[in-house]
Amino acid sequence: MAVNDFLLLSCLGFAITAHAQNCAKPTGGPNMHLKGEDILKETFADGDRAAFECAAGYMSAGGSSSITCTAGSWSTVTLKCERKNCGSPGEVPNGQIHYPQENLFGDYIEITCNEGYRLVGNSRITCGAQGWMGRLPRCEVAKCDEAPQVTDATFTPYKDPYDYGDVVQYSCRNGLTLNGSASIECSDDGTFKPAPPICTRVQCEDLDIPNLDWISGSRPPHGYKAILTYRCRTGYRMVGQPTLTCDINSKWSPGLPRCEMVTCNPPHLVVNGTFNPVKDVYKYGDRVQYSCNTNFRLSGSNSASCSDDGTFKPGPPTCTMIICNPPPPGANRIISPVKEVYKYKDVVQYTCPKGFKLSGSNSASCSDDGTFKPAPPTCTKFIPPPQPDIYCEVPHVEHGYLVHDDRPLYRPNDKVTFKCRSFYDMEGDSTLTCQADGQWSPPPPKCAYSHGKVAGVVVGVIVLVVAGAAGAAIYKKKKKQRFRKNNNGNSTNDKGGKSVGDAVGLMETPTGNGQTTEDKLPVGSANEV
Secondary structure (H helix, E strand, O other): OHHHHHHHHHHHHHHHHHHOOOEEOOOOOOOEEEOHHHHOOOEEOOOOEEEEEEOOOEEEOOOOOEEEEEOOEEOOOOOOEEEOEOOOOOOOOOEEEEOOOOOEOOOEEEEEEOOOEEEEOOOEEEEEOOEEEOOOOEEEEOEEOOOOOOOOEEEEOOOOOEEOOOEEEEEEOOOOEEEOOOEEEEOOOOOEEOOOOEEEOOOEOOOOOOOEEEEEEOOOOEOOOOEEEEEEOOOEEEEOOOEEEEOOOOOEEOOOOEEEEOEEOOOOOOOOEEEEOOOOOEEOOOEEEEEEOOOEEEEOOOEEEEOOOOOEEOOOOEEEEOEEOOOOOOOOOEEEOOOOOEEOOOEEEEEOOOOEEEEOOOEEEEOOOOOEEOOOOEEEEOOOOOOOOOOEEOOOOOOEEEOOOOOOEEOOOOEEEEEEOOOEEEEOOOEEEEOOOOOEEOOOOEEEEOHHHHHHHHHHHHHHHHHHHHHHHHHHHHHHHHHHHHOOOOOOOOOOOOOHHHHOOOOOOOOOOOOOHHHHOOOOOHHHO
16 A cells, blocks of 8 residues: 555656746747747746747738746647738839839839939948938939040030030040040039040051061051051961951051961872972972872872962872783784783783784883873785886986987886987997896996097188188189179179188088087087188
């Protein structure tokens, strides 16, 4: 019995102890805190109540603001706190209110003025715990004070003040250049925009860049916006822009170019070929010559030059092995040796069968263009040529003549006989025979001049001349005697004949060629006596 009572009392004591347990300071929901003196307490006794309220800028949206401590635990907080609404901020005459967010606690609004008005006050207002924090700004008509002065410049128009939108134009004096905007405008914030210009003297230097040639554009002095166009000389490449403009800072824009010598790396190697000369670097215009190894043929250009873009042009050739197909077959033509493929410089021999004649070259070789050269010959059946007619032409014998008809041609076995003219003696046979080979046998004779015959003729002529002269003298004497007797002046003889001198003339001796002896006498003959 005593034991049972002890256990019962122990359980009751534990229950009483558990029921009387304190609670720690409670934590509320979002945007709330303990209210009044509860803020200062750290513990709460069993059965105590604690009250919450919404934080500044927040307001209750329902639920109980109190909770109870029971056996060391707080009841559930049901209070809801939401941001306060600041409502409408009002209106801004000649301005606009912008809501980037909402009009709740912590949000803000922005105010701008209409064109031609300027803002007086803050352009941003925030929604606070007690409403909008600050007064709305106002929008006043925009005006600008006197326009800024610029050294060495004049401006128009001059006003004081300037209304919104008024424009002021500047111009420089003394040949200076305006740097900046030539006009500024009275803006809605009461200032002129953009910033006023300045007057400066602009002159860019004349260029002297190696290997750079002037093409077109300005001549010195180079003022503002002067334009120059250049190009590099042949063999040089431009680094930079070819066209330059003098800017407001007296500098050439976009920067000075330079001319670098054009160089080329060695050209690509040619398989089964080579090129010359070989260098590490080639200059513009340098040329290389390509060649192929023995038994290879070059396809493409055999040379290339370093061009202005730093590459060799045209591209490299190719070297292919030279082979020839067998020569074309021909009628009755025999080729040796016979192969399916022939290499460069291989030689074939051509022959014809017996009874055929080969016309053309009897050999050909595989050439660098893949064909056999020269062209193959032809084999034609051999036909003996017909025997041609044989004639002998009349030989020429100086100072001689034929004794019969003079034909241009004579057949074999025909005979001709020659004689020499007067005062010439024959040396050789006078009769010739035409042979089967078209030659005369024996050889033609010669007619040599005879001095003895000429001397005899001269003596005879002298005798005739002397006799004729004597007869003429006698005749003349008798004629005079008759003339005196007759007194009729008749100079003829009684018989009417010719004089003795007429009758006794020079003897004309035929020479066989239609000439007389007188014609054939040599100089210094009796005819000159």
